[in-house]
Amino acid sequence: MTYPFRFRKFAPRTYVIQGAGADAYLLEGDREAIMIDAGCSTENIRAFAQSITELPVRRVINTHSHFDHTGGNGYFDVIYGTEGIARSGKNVMGGDPASFPLDYTYTLVRDGEVLPFEGRPLEILVLDSHSPESIAILDRTQRLLFPGDEIESGQVLLLPGYAEEPGQIHAKPPATVETFLRAMDKINGYRDAFDAICPAHNGTPIDPSYVDWFISLAQGILEGSIIGSTDCAGPGYDASAAHFPLPDAHYRRASYKGATLVYCDRMVVDADYAYAGDLPPATRLHIQSAATARR
Template sequence: MTFTEIADRVWVARHEWFDVNVTLVGGERGLLVVDTHASELAARAVIDDVRRLGVALGGQSVVGAVNTHEHFDHTFGNGAFRAAYGDIPIHAHEVAVARTVSAGERIKGLYDAEPDDPHADEVQATEIVPADHPFSSAVALDLGDRMVELVHPGRGHTGGDLVVRVPDVDVLLAGDLVEESMARNGVPGFGEDCYPMDWPLSLDIVLSLSTSSTVVVPGHGAPVDREFVEEQRNAIGIVAETIRDLATRGVPVAEALAAAEWPYPREELAAAVRRGYEQLPRSQKRLPLV
């Protein structure tokens, strides 16, 4: 069994592919799965572990799922969980719901260009099943003897990020708003759909939902504490303010990476800088200096 209990009836399974986490939250009514892995095939292996855990718990079953955002490594197992457990509700932020199919098709295109990747066939074979229970700001899910809160703190890693709060045990599942994984040397995922100027403020809200004792489960890597989240928030804040400073001084976007010191390797920040320049209002940008 790959699931490890990190708090009362909260189990995390950390998978080698992408170092991604799948989490289970147990309640009187059953199990809630948070993120469903990166392919139908990978999800079936997760489901085998879930079933073994369910048997150990006296026959509990999955009664719902949550996608912390729209990326394929968190959503491509949705169909497998539906096949295994019936028409369970799948919850996600409304932006993530709207973007899951297009984000998944984009990834399939990238894998199509890399046919030698060992996971290419299973990604291509996966049916994209978006969540069907969208929400806007926050929603509470009733597992019988405990409530689980889904909160959209704002944009960051994507436009559809959410965090999952299990208040009775002070656990917060942060999705890819927080990343610890050494597979990326601890660098957050500044991808082509990130919002670097919003991300620090979104993490401020995440921090407001936590305490000094909160266990935070990142989307990738080992569980962390509030101090880790504070440090990552500050580093992302430096990225945002450096982008703002460069744009305000009229440094062209093509020269921005080389024009400043950054808290993360430059090669990890190309999309963040480009996206940041795009997201700044015109009033905060000067014409490039000549």
């Protein structure tokens, strides 16, 4: 069997699996191995992970509900996610639902919960910024933080939540820059517990100083000292991407050192949530995914 995936070991007992959607991670504990995110290949990512490790691979944790992270969920016996993740984790986002195993149920996790995983407990930190009720996973044993798409070296996107019910264009408005800053402050509170960040896109691992940079960036936008460009394109992200902001969606791209944020300029401070109902569709993918919501 040949798989579309490839893997790389970058820390003791820790592998990144790439090649089909977002980067996924395989973590070995004492008696079993667990995955963080499941990619979105139509091939069996669990079987591929099982070819890497001698330990049984049964469980997966989703960092958030986007289908490039959840598409392979149905290959696993246990799928963890927050309630917000469970609400849209099966939205194939305009893809073909028949191509993916979607007959599974979520095991719900909450903020602060520590997943039982012998030899390597994993702590759930709800961030709720890039995507509704997204999480970061803190691995104090290997001193790694897995933030999903909430921190990465390409660009962090503050887009609305994808459909949770058929016909819905935006399940939840995009997070404000103020909300994003709170998420970064929260991660910063655990700074003495990790030495590297393992994002799901654009390279892994990256240095914890990205947290400082994202905090400075968000503060700069909130204070008005940093004003983003209306050209939201960057490396690997341009108007051809279905999740690129539409011209009238009021999006901007701003950077500070290595940190880049793509945010809605109508959603900067939390008071802006009052006007979120007036926002037009954010991306083509939001329009497409309105048709493929399911629970």
